[in-house]
Amino acid sequence: GENVEQHPSTLSVQEGDSAVIKCTYSDSASNYFPWYKQELGKRPQLIIDIRSNVGEKKDQRIAVTLNKTAKHFSLHITETQPEDSAVYFCAASSGSGNTGKLIFGQGTTLQVKP
Amino acid sequence: GAVVSQHPSRVICKSGTSVKIECRSLDFQATTMFWYRQFPKQSLMLMATSNEGSKATYEQGVEKDKFLINHASLTLSTLTVTSAHPEDSSFYICSAAAGVGVDYGYTFGSGTRLTVV
Numbered sequence: 001g002e003n004v005e006q007h008p009s010t011l012s013v014q015e016g017d018s019a020v021i022k023c024t025y026s027d028s029a030s031n032y033f034p035w036y037k038q039e040l041g042k043r044p045q046l047i048i049d050i051r052s053n054v055g056e057k058k059d060q061r062i063a064v065t066l067n068k069t070a071k072h073f074s075l076h077i078t079e080t081q082p083e084d085s086a087v088y089f090c091a092a093s094s095g096s097g098n099t100g101k102l103i104f105g106q107g108t109t110l111q112v113k114p
Numbered sequence: 115g116a117v118v119s120q121h122p123s124r125v126i127c128k129s130g131t132s133v134k135i136e137c138r139s140l141d142f143q144a145t146t147m148f149w150y151r152q153f154p155k156q157s158l159m160l161m162a163t164s165n166e167g168s169k170a171t172y173e174q175g176v177e178k179d180k181f182l183i184n185h186a187s188l189t190l191s192t193l194t195v196t197s198a199h200p201e202d203s204s205f206y207i208c209s210a211a212a213g214v215g216v217d218y219g220y221t222f223g224s225g226t227r228l229t230v231v
Contacts, residue, residue, distance in 0.1 A: 034219070034220070041205070041225070041227065042224070042225070043207060043222040043223065043224050043225055044158070044222055046219065046220075049219065089157060089158070093220075100211065101148065101160060101163060102148065102160070102209065102211075102220050103160060104157045104158045104159075104160075105157065106156075106157050107156070107157050
């Protein structure tokens with residue numbers, strides 16, 4: 001089955017700097033790669049996603065890149081702010097329609113220092 | 115957008131008792147519901163996949179007789195933790211896939227914090 005590896009487990013940056021989180025996946029059939037931000041005790045919140053037919057997607061300060069050949073994808077946050085501090089999870093799904101299992105990476109705790 | 119309602123949000127139960135968690139899709143039909151468990155400072159681990167009208171598929175290492183899943187309708191899936199023990203204390207969260215094509219995504223319930231005493 002699918003296995004998703006996420007690094008680093010913790011990341012500390014100064015406000016205004018960039019943060020990069022990387023993930024690799026094992027199932028070459030995976031075609032959907034979302035990134036989630038999770039506050040303590042809350043549900044994961046989708047911040048950006050990418051599908052296998054594109055290599056990069058950007059939404060304001062957040063961008064995701066996908067390398068299908070290498071089976072890895074990355075989250076880039078620019079101009080970080082203290083409110084970006086949270087746990088971030090990558091995930092991968094190989095399903096189509098509504099049948100694909102969503103498998104999560106181990107998570108990255110991001111701390112943005114003022 | 116798609117909404118999944120999950121109840122209860124918190125529950126405390128005595129060891130040996132059973133607890134039922136409900137997830138309802140409010141404005142769409144969830145033919146498939148995924149159930150996750152999240153221990154403190156860990157990731158979301160997929161427990162099982164439930165499909166409307168059929169038996170759930172459990173991930174390796176998850177006891178199907180302990181975690182009973184029922185998906186009787188297109189809008190309701192339930193997870194029952196039977197004979198709960200303190201080690202079952204965790205955050206349980208459901209997720210449903212909604213939409214098709216470019217609108218395909220996953221909608222999460224708000225989660226249930228289970229504490230077994």
